[in-house]
Amino acid sequence: MDLVSMIADERRRMAELVETLKPSQLYTNSLCEAWTVHEVAAHLCAPWIFGARRIVPAVVRHGFRVHRANAELVRDLATDLTADEIALQLRMNAEFLFNPRVVDPLGQLTDLQVHGQDICRPLGLTRDLVPERMLLSLEFLLGPKARGSFVPRGRLDGLRFLAEDLDWEGGQGLLTVRGRGEAVLLAVTGRPVVLDELTGSGVAALRARLSA
Incomplete structure (x- = not known):
């Protein structure tokens, strides 16, 4: 498609x-x-x-x-x-x-x-996202075209994201943020409600940036 x-x-x-x-x-x-x-x-x-x-x-x-x-x-x-x-x-x-x-x-x-x-x-509604489309959006959000528009500059600095259900990772840094692709997608775009669904050494830094 x-x-x-x-x-x-x-x-x-x-x-x-x-x-x-x-x-x-x-x-x-x-x-x-x-x-x-x-x-x-x-x-x-x-x-x-x-x-x-x-x-x-x-x-x-x-x-x-x-x-x-x-x-x-x-x-x-x-x-x-x-x-x-x-x-x-x-x-x-x-x-x-x-x-x-x-x-x-x-x-x-x-x-x-x-x-x-x-x-x-x-x-409280469930809406499954299509894995292929999530992968495209994650790549877009971690790339240069999304910076300053979808993702404020600095939000993702030093962080590496892993969508465990999609076998995907993106970003550069020593601090990691892990979770399901949907939670990673929402976190990267600034939805703090999903932070408790994520694990890794970079979650605290991401939480601080989203609350700033």
């Missing part, structure tokens, strides 16, 4: 998830900063609704911090779209490819996987 097909499949899976949620679940706080579940879902529609002309200047304005830029845009979008409309948008635009220099297609794939867990974990 190519990258565009993977992204399309993740959007369709997200549409199915959103359609199952009750109003009380939609307005539950997600793992993503101050966003509700509804706002996280709406955010995933931003690339084709706002387009590069509005998103890229926001990213630049926020020092290439993609999530901060999106926060500037997403609340109005969540007000405009119901859950059913979000699901419809995700299906209709499943194969949409947003590919400016700042955010490449691997960023979209990663965003969908991480935000799916941002929604499911607070709701």
Whole structure:
């Protein structure tokens, strides 16, 4: 399956998830900063609704911090779209490819996987991630393209990450962080809720960086 097909499949899976949620679940706080579940879902529609002309200047304005830029845009979008409309948008635009220099297609794939867990974990829902896609996102997050946008500079310095269920490791350093691929993915992208699921000599350093 190519990258565009993977992204399309993740959007369709997200549409199915959103359609199952009750109003009380939609307005539950997600793992993503101050966003509700509804706002996280709406955010995933931003690339084709706002387009590069509005998103890229926001990213630049926020020092290439993609999530901060999106926060500037997403609340109005969540007000405009119901859950059913979000699901419809995700299906209709499943194969949409947003590919400016700042955010490449691997960023979209990663965003969908991480935000799916941002929604499911607070709701006590299980959402299995596809191992092949997790591997692609882990490689992306530990690489240079994600630095300063998905991963703040300095967060991963001196740390080596091992996803034991995926037989994968990445990063450079003497301090190790070990766990399941999903937990590593969420930790690298700044979700401290998974830190207790990780082991290794680098967990304390990562915990301190996420709480700073």
